[in-house]
Amino acid sequence: MPEYMSGFGNSFETEALPDTLPVGRNSPQRVAHGLYAEQLSGSPFTAPRASNERSWLYRIRPSVLHSGRFERVDAGLWRSAPESETHLPLGQLRWDPVPLPDTAQSFLDGVVTVTTAGDVSTHNGMASHLYLITESMVDDYFYNADGELLFVPEQGNVRFWTEFGVIDTEPGEIAVIPRGVKFRVELLGGPARGYLCENYGGAFTLPERGPIGANCLANPRDFLTPVAAYEDRDGMASRLTVKWGGALWRTELAHSPLDVVAWHGNYAPYKYDLRRYSPVGPLLFDHADPSIFTVLTSPSETPGTANVDFVIFPDRWLVAEDTFRPPWYHMNVMSEFMGLVYGAYDAKPHGFVPGGFSLHNSMTPHGPDLEAFEGASAADLTPQRLQGTLAFMFETRYPQRVSAHAAAMPGLQQDYADCWSGLRRHFR
Template identity: 65%
Template sequence: MTVRYMPGFGNDFETESLPGALPQGQNSPQRPAYGLYAEQLSGSPFTAPRGTNERSWLYRIRPSVRHTSRFKPVEYARWKSAPNLDDHELSLGQLRWDPIPIPNEETDFLAGIRTMTTAGDTQGQSGMAAHIYVANASMVDDHFFNADGELLIVPQEGGIRVMTEMGIMEVTPGEICIVPRGMIFKVELMDGPVRGYICENYGAKFTLPDRGPIGANCLANPRDFKTPVAWYEEKETPCRLTVKWCGRFYRTEIDHSPLDVVAWHGNYSPYKYDLSTFSPVGAILFDHPDPSIFTVLTAPSGEEGTANVDFVIFPPRWLVAEHTFRPPWYHRNIMSEFMGLIKGQYDAKEAGFVPGGISLHNMMLPHGPDATGFEKATKAELKPVKLDDTMAFMFETRFPQNLTRFAAESEALQDDYIDCWTGLRKRFNGTPEGDWS
């Protein structure tokens, strides 16, 4: 089938894949059309304020409560959850990794998740985990839902087809998608092996940031977020459903596909977004602005202005600031930054940080441009320059991000990362001009 999308973000949708499957005027009729079952999926407390209350009504072939075996514990040893402390012997520091290799053995999306960092607490529903996924096989009869948090998926290599209860999203590098907490899905590969990044958000759901003085336009616009239309899989073969709950995994057997929702309406739904539609703003006279102006999505915390997680991108854009050091300045800050590169080159790290790679700069640890980037920026002619063919991002959180053993012992870890700053020599010589030779 051709996958279509409905525009919007946080709106109430209705969609049906068979005519008349969606009841009108009420949510739970005595006998729904087509012999379907009515089921509500809630993403917020029942009594949450109207503006934050999230729920969808699903009209499905069988209710999701029906399965043929009890849940049994299973292991996904490389998927870790917070708190995950004292998992390794690596000392504190600024860290960077080469791309995690795609395995040779058959590995689907779920088996291919490797946790790099965790922060906060799943049971306290705060914080996040940052993962890499690598896969070379589709999920066929295996399905999954995450009770611990929503999943922000960022493809870097290869396209994925995210098949959810509420429809299908085809997501390729340069796009992202969100699978809400508790939603059943599986992942098919579109065109060969895949690699990408995942932010598992334990806290309040991702939403659009307030624009403040920016006003009504720019950054990410609601119209560019796409929600799939209803689609269902009527498959009467044995299937499996794996659940992540409070950091542990459980599996049950079912005798049919759980992706059997024929119609739905509501505002709790998956969605995708094309990062090229982000409209960046920046300094047009002098100084380098805070990276917060590149926030696509934010998961708020209970403290105003301090996010549980921000998803920030560094897209193609013009640099025009006068008399200004144009790359990010050297800085220490309270947020912890997990950074990835989808394509191209990042202007502050011209060597060593490659597509598929990762860097981690934890709270209050200094970081900034490498020596080569610094030299180039201080000697460049300050004419308008366009950064093109690039896309980097950050999962930024107010919590410290603790490394997993997998990340600390990975062969992809760059032991010489801190050497990129050794060329930052002393330029102070007692004169106002300094030594810029």
């Protein structure tokens, strides 16, 4: 079983072999066990201390030996912003779940882009993908130089073998792999399906709590970072694939690049159990904004405006008096890609099912469907618990462009807007 260290953004130190980490320095003349010292920087060297991200890795070979003659390879259905393959008419969009394929398909083959936003070359924006996996990566490795990856499992358990250690995930949890970190994806049992946010911008961090104070929402102690684990494999035929500049590049290796024996620093992959999220909300009347459910945020240069927010709608109590309790009708400057991990979403009780997803772009009106509106308007406002539900949003300041493949999916619901068509005039 994988082992973890708890805390968000901590400066960790861990070693798979004793007496590996140097004491009092980062790059000694000779590293223990004949290892190489290498720094992995997730921020500019001169970034302020609070946002400076880097780790020192002590590995069997430096990463320059993980490189060879790279050749560009087919990216399949993986796309990067800016993306203008298609122009769907303006409006609300929703899709049924995409079935898992019958053919063998690893993570590298199973990424399907739904939307892109911003510009990958300027490290602004994001992309919303699905992943559909039916077999483990074997002797295949990958890292993303374009952005960090936030995985939201919806079906099936997945293991991430990373340079920093091993992370196991299941539906209800998330995993974040920072930009530049090498890994492979293994299945733990049957096939796996889920959602994937590729964040081109600033690294995800915890949102400020403001007047909420020091506790609740996502608490730092519940984030888990793996302890050091390594592969010492020589004479093997393997491949390393890199996403860089919106394209995939591949080279051949004769060893495993997951050869980090020890490491220390604050730039590392992590997981989080969304069931440990401690929601807060109104106790008397009206709503708090949905931003109160932000788990992680990628900030932009504009204060209070996210490059991308990761927001969830988990189990919680609804107790507000004289209040329409589901999410209200609104138009938003942000654009929202939404998915459902399990259960039902209170604003869309039908037509939006686990594995499905929707897109409400900036300034596109949306809100509860007819059934949700009429039910909530006539409900007896006793305390109500929403239970067994987990929906989420990737919300960004950029318009999200739909890929040509997603626009042609048979699961695109042509009648989605009909869920509001029965809303009647009540004005007297």
